[in-house]
Amino acid sequence: MLDKVKNVIVVLSGKGGVGKSTVSTQLALALRETGYKVGLLDIDLCGPSVPYLLGLEGSDIYQCDEGWVPIYTDETKTLAVMSIGFLLKSRDDPVIWRGPKKTVMIKQFLTDVKWEELDYLIIDTPPGTSDEHITVMECMREVPCTGAVLVTTPQGVALDDVRKEITFCKKTGIKLLGIVENMSGFVCPHCTTCTNIFSSNGGVELANFAQVPHLGTLPIDPRMGVLVGSTSSVLSHLPDSSTAQVMRHIVQQLAAATAQPQEITA
């Protein structure tokens, strides 16, 4: 049930492993710490990483008369999480399903979860544009999708795939809220010199080319690993880091683009 959800943001990536789940999770946490009520839905059926990233593995979910009850990360109930991972017995269990079964499961996830009032529902999707993405778009009737955030790394091969995502968004009528370039440059913790291990600025160039906002460029930050398993964002954990500054700016832009501007203090 999406009727109490004000904004749905879908996070997409052309390639796997570019940090889409990390960005989705950090975005959800940062929005929550900014004062919004947030839901995080992980529809990456073959590789659900949200429970792992938030330290919620092994959480039991149950169904009430109105549907699946999401997991709340704390008593304030400001972050609700739902993932296929909660239905799997172990992290090693593979999901081997054909398209139609995946479609049914995602439809259920979108229509049968008892989301309370949310300012934002962030949907973490699998890489590419497949059954899962088309199903999400089909289900957006009660609450039309507010827009998509595309995550890419700076390498040419990842950027090529993002172009396909841009075309997908245009064809399905999803507004592109912007592009996040992730794992762009490594800032040495000792001398603070930034080394562009891959190329750099590809996300900016692609955003200019596609005429969509470039939301930010996140560096490779080994400290992001420390946040795995925690429910605090980089904003509160490493407030002075360049990663936190970029994330803060991304949240500000998304809040402005979705007409929910709010002072960001975290």
Ligand SMILES: Nc1ncnc2c1ncn2[C@@H]1O[C@H](COP(=O)(O)OP(=O)(O)OP(=O)(O)O)[C@@H](O)[C@H]1O
């Ligand atoms: N900016 C970053 N700095 C350092 N490590 C990062 C950064 N972004 C992501 N990572 C790490 O990279 C790995 C892959 O990230 P993540 O699982 O978010 O990618 P994904 O695109 O969602 O992958 P998948 O294709 O499996 O869905 C994780 O170990 C994550 O901690």
